[in-house]
Amino acid sequence: MKLTIQLSLIFFLLMLVNACVQQEEKDPVEQQVSSLLAQMTLDEKLGQMMQVNYYGKPEDWNEQLKNGQIGSFLNLSGVIDANEVQRIAMEESRLGIPLLIGRDVIHGFKTIFPIPLGMASSWSTEMAEGAMEIAAKEAKAAGINWTFAPMIDVTWDPRWGRVAETCGEDPYLTSQLGVAMIRGYQGNNPSDSLRIAACAKHYVGYGMSEAGRDYNTTYIPEALLRNVHLRPFKAAADAGCLTFMSAFNDLNGVPTSGNYFTLKTILRDEWKYDGMVVSDWASIQQQVVHGYCETDKDAAEKSVLATVDMEMASRCYDHLKQLIEEGKITEELINERVANILRIKFKMGLFENPYVDETLAERVTLTDENLDYARKVARNSMVLLKNEAQTLPLKKTQKVALIGPMTNAPHDQMGTWVFDGDEKNSITPLTAFQEVLGSNLNYALGLEYSRDKSRAGFTQALAAARKSDVVVYLVGEEAGLSGEANSRGIIDLPGLQSELLSELSKTGKPIVLVVLAGRPLGIGAEIDLSDAVLYAWHPGTMAGPALTDLIFGDYSPSAKLPITMVKGAGQIPFYYYRKNTGKPTDPERMTYIDDIPRNSKQLSLGFTSLHIDYGVTPLYPFGYGLSYTTFDYSEVSLSSSELMMKGDLTASCTITNIGSVAAEEIVQLYVRDLVGSLTRPIKELKGFTRIALQPGESKEVTFTIQPSDLEFHNGEAYVIEPGKFRLWIAKDSESGIASEFTLLNEQK
Numbered sequence: 001m002k003l004t005i006q007l008s009l010i011f012f013l014l015m016l017v018n019a020c021v022q023q024e025e026k027d028p029v030e031q032q033v034s035s036l037l038a039q040m041t042l043d044e045k046l047g048q049m050m051q052v053n054y055y056g057k058p059e060d061w062n063e064q065l066k067n068g069q070i071g072s073f074l075n076l077s078g079v080i081d082a083n084e085v086q087r088i089a090m091e092e093s094r095l096g097i098p099l100l101i102g103r104d105v106i107h108g109f110k111t112i113f114p115i116p117l118g119m120a121s122s123w124s125t126e127m128a129e130g131a132m133e134i135a136a137k138e139a140k141a142a143g144i145n146w147t148f149a150p151m152i153d154v155t156w157d158p159r160w161g162r163v164a165e166t167c168g169e170d171p172y173l174t175s176q177l178g179v180a181m182i183r184g185y186q187g188n189n190p191s192d193s194l195r196i197a198a199c200a201k202h203y204v205g206y207g208m209s210e211a212g213r214d215y216n217t218t219y220i221p222e223a224l225l226r227n228v229h230l231r232p233f234k235a236a237a238d239a240g241c242l243t244f245m246s247a248f249n250d251l252n253g254v255p256t257s258g259n260y261f262t263l264k265t266i267l268r269d270e271w272k273y274d275g276m277v278v279s280d281w282a283s284i285q286q287q288v289v290h291g292y293c294e295t296d297k298d299a300a301e302k303s304v305l306a307t308v309d310m311e312m313a314s315r316c317y318d319h320l321k322q323l324i325e326e327g328k329i330t331e332e333l334i335n336e337r338v339a340n341i342l343r344i345k346f347k348m349g350l351f352e353n354p355y356v357d358e359t360l361a362e363r364v365t366l367t368d369e370n371l372d373y374a375r376k377v378a379r380n381s382m383v384l385l386k387n388e389a390q391t392l393p394l395k396k397t398q399k400v401a402l403i404g405p406m407t408n409a410p411h412d413q414m415g416t417w418v419f420d421g422d423e424k425n426s427i428t429p430l431t432a433f434q435e436v437l438g439s440n441l442n443y444a445l446g447l448e449y450s451r452d453k454s455r456a457g458f459t460q461a462l463a464a465a466r467k468s469d470v471v472v473y474l475v476g477e478e479a480g481l482s483g484e485a486n487s488r489g490i491i492d493l494p495g496l497q498s499e500l501l502s503e504l505s506k507t508g509k510p511i512v513l514v515v516l517a518g519r520p521l522g523i524g525a526e527i528d529l530s531d532a533v534l535y536a537w538h539p540g541t542m543a544g545p546a547l548t549d550l551i552f553g554d555y556s557p558s559a560k561l562p563i564t565m566v567k568g569a570g571q572i573p574f575y576y577y578r579k580n581t582g583k584p585t586d587p588e589r590m591t592y593i594d595d596i597p598r599n600s601k602q603l604s605l606g607f608t609s610l611h612i613d614y615g616v617t618p619l620y621p622f623g624y625g626l627s628y629t630t631f632d633y634s635e636v637s638l639s640s641s642e643l644m645m646k647g648d649l650t651a652s653c654t655i656t657n658i659g660s661v662a663a664e665e666i667v668q669l670y671v672r673d674l675v676g677s678l679t680r681p682i683k684e685l686k687g688f689t690r691i692a693l694q695p696g697e698s699k700e701v702t703f704t705i706q707p708s709d710l711e712f713h714n715g716e717a718y719v720i721e722p723g724k725f726r727l728w729i730a731k732d733s734e735s736g737i738a739s740e741f742t743l744l745n746e747q748k
Ligand code: GLC
Pocket: 074, 104, 148, 201, 280, 281, 484
């Protein structure tokens, strides 16, 4: 009996070894990884796990590169230096392992596109991909082969400075755009000479930093983590994103850069992710500051066990050798980490092609084609919020007063996270308006910059307004008021911008308000004083031409909000996929603070969930955006009122352009699960598409719904639960007439 068991065990082990060998034979990359790993000393392995912040000259790094002590540089930008450090690593070290050269190429390299929140307003996966493809070319030409993007954190909080870098509040839209950006950076073959590795960041939950204060703690129950925050990262992993970046925040008390549950249990074991995880800047060491680890050595142990492969900018992983000697970790664990790093380098073809053609930059950087594309993306990212009495588009024959601190701000119009963009390439609104209007332009700054508290420019601004037919007033935030570590508690217009608007409104001239900002601002009062409002975010290098394209009607605005615009910080957090609660407020029957009688007792005009000053509706809802035309939506027709577990159903709607100008419309599909084993959101985005319609033209849009689209995590498991659902095909998250269908438990 015993011999039989032994023989069976031997047979099983032989089968297992054979399977692994076959796997490697099947996959040459795995074979290359194993073969190289087998030649490496422990020191060389540990060297691969270090990402070092570059400074000085290549020769300053000779010793460390020759000894194989560096796996990657970040913040090296310049093809000459990049090629030289690669040459030292390839030709003067024992094993010749190439370097990953990483940089934050977030929304462009030299040609700067709108900030990601602006790009997300286009709801265009095509443009997101096209923009990042250009960014990849320009970055590669500068010797960079890895970007720390896309940032696919979901957030509900415009106070958070990094909202500028997100795709907004919705996990589905963020997933679609994030995957498109990854495709843009990596292409279908990341070893292509014009492609770079992408990095899905910041894994995970960083967008829920309490109070919108950057780096702050996050508490996210597992159902919310899985139904919202993990979804874009799962999409990124499935799309083959080569790397992930762990984050700064502690999640439910455990720092995300040492979080075994999110990194090992979910990312590695559940999702089978075999890409590379890099920490954020010193986020491994910050586990000590969090009070989660006592020493840097403890921090190294937590992170390496959680499967963080590479340490950015701190040196905790210098303790890994000692941890092996103490038996706290094994060299096998190090081999797994290093295999992930080598796998990326092989997939990127860096061993065969580590160097970049030094003449490439002149062919691919800041080309007319790149700039035209940046203009197109910027034009499609500006959201028309208001247009009373068709104030817009303006005529080129009108006398226009162009006023405001954002009219001639070549640095600020590019927005946050611009390391390599140069303001000298910016075409400002002032330049573009001068080109269009010539002598019909009356220009006055009014305020020097967004935080300016001086009235010195008011007189000149008011004079310009008085001698014009219409005022175009450009307000917003300097780029430095958003981005990392730049969270704001007050989300109003800074400085005296509002005061100047109030003065301008007294001239009686029509006012077009244009906002260039890194977050949705609470500008209800300013919008009331304006006849038309265009929310332009920070539009990038081509801000000026993109703006005049829309303002003078060469194109109609088509962008839609990727994030709710709240009335003020007091409404935060506010997101469209909120819960119904047990006492919902009917927006039609809202009551307000002035409706409450004096000397009233504990009386409320309706015991429902709202703020008695703000009500329960935002300034503008997710998905909202106007056009120069009007689109009519027909009733939705369903292929059936019943959906089987193995079937699908289609929902169709005919959209007609009933206005007088050609335009594009972003049609949105929302679904509501009426009853669930957890309370369910009142609406969830399940699809969207862009259509272009000539005046009078109609198009039928059809979406297909499958039971898998209705899956959610109920805190214990992913489930698809039979029951009643509502469905909308609409122009935004607050519009449309609901249709109903029932998901049945029966098979088809
Ligand atoms: C920063 C950011 C991260 C960036 C990294 C490298 O602190 O959190 O998004 O990629 O450091 O610059």
